[in-house]
Amino acid sequence: MARVSLDATRQQALSVSLATGAYGLSFGALSVAAGLDVWQTCALSLLVFSGGSQFAFVGVIGAGGHPFSAVATSTFLGLRNGFYGVGLAPVMRPMRGWRRAAAAQVTIDESTAVALAQPAEDPDARRTGFWWTGIGVFLGWNAITLVGALLGSRIGDPADWGLDAAAAAAFLALVWPRLAHRRAQAVAAASCVLALALTPITPAGVPVLAAAAVAIVAGWGHPRAEEVPE
Amino acid sequence: MSAYAWMWVAIVAAGVLSFATKLAGHSVPESWLENPRVHRIAAFVTVSLLSALVAVQTFASGRTLVIDARLAAVAVAAVLLWRRAPFIVVVAVAAGVAAGLRALGWG
Numbered sequence: 001m002a003r004v005s006l007d008a009t010r011q012q013a014l015s016v017s018l019a020t021g022a023y024g025l026s027f028g029a030l031s032v033a034a035g036l037d038v039w040q041t042c043a044l045s046l047l048v049f050s051g052g053s054q055f056a057f058v059g060v061i062g063a064g065g066h067p068f069s070a071v072a073t074s075t076f077l078g079l080r081n082g083f084y085g086v087g088l089a090p091v092m093r094p095m096r097g098w099r100r101a102a103a104a105q106v107t108i109d110e111s112t113a114v115a116l117a118q119p120a121e122d123p124d125a126r127r128t129g130f131w132w133t134g135i136g137v138f139l140g141w142n143a144i145t146l147v148g149a150l151l152g153s154r155i156g157d158p159a160d161w162g163l164d165a166a167a168a169a170a171f172l173a174l175v176w177p178r179l180a181h182r183r184a185q186a187v188a189a190a191s192c193v194l195a196l197a198l199t200p201i202t203p204a205g206v207p208v209l210a211a212a213a214v215a216i217v218a219g220w221g222h223p224r225a226e227e228v229p230e
Numbered sequence: 231m232s233a234y235a236w237m238w239v240a241i242v243a244a245g246v247l248s249f250a251t252k253l254a255g256h257s258v259p260e261s262w263l264e265n266p267r268v269h270r271i272a273a274f275v276t277v278s279l280l281s282a283l284v285a286v287q288t289f290a291s292g293r294t295l296v297i298d299a300r301l302a303a304v305a306v307a308a309v310l311l312w313r314r315a316p317f318i319v320v321v322a323v324a325a326g327v328a329a330g331l332r333a334l335g336w337g
Contacts, residue, residue, distance in 0.1 A: 019321060044245075048245050075248065082252065084279075085254065086253075086255045086275065087261050107255065107256065112280075162325035162327065166322075168307075172304060173311055175277060184277055186280070196290075199294075200295065211278040220270075220271070222315075230273065
């Protein structure tokens, strides 16, 4: 039983890594188009390693913005990764030293989502999901960033392959098992509505981050234990 | 310093700040997390952030909201998830629906 669930976890981790890696192609190409060189493009993927933040960074540069406003925008878009570390605490701790540093570097949407999509009663599967997805995406994203930077504008738009919709569907599939109870469903629905309401009127990054307010409201009162997603 | 060197400074700064943000989450003291309220909020936070991410990825195009092939793809994905289809099938079919609709000239 444990073996079957671990194998399904690794499959999920690998398919997420492949799909995300494909996005590295468009990041590499966009970054070079924005005026960064191949080394700078690869350094962004290695050091920042958070898709939304990186696209924002090169977006600001490409639009003629100051490098420091690129840093600010990129950092702001990465703030949600800090919340992920808190949400992952029951699964990942205790961690120290290099292990904690490595886990931090690969704490992103994908690794968090795959980890928490595994059954709560199987912490081993959750840790496997986190590490396989985190390391898998890290390898794929960095390798394919380089390819995209070298190919530049010769590659097409990932949207032509439906990869943007595939990313949304993957995150929906990953959050799905955590929506068993009505309170979690209400939190998800309210978060969607809030994020969409804020999209036209706030800078990129705010809509998703603001959804944390919904979680604070939901967890503040005294929901019964079974209503809280584990 | 040249513009090229400043770009490197910015890249390293963005990397350091990104890492610091991620590490901060993993470094929240255990005693805070033992507070039941913080524990509940942390449990809901991932659901709310990931749900908001799905919504934004489905409807947002820059700062405008649009209905296009992504919505059709995500709707098909939701039906497949409800029918308990495997993860890889859900993702592949969603990509296929969006790519197909766009090839037909919609969205």
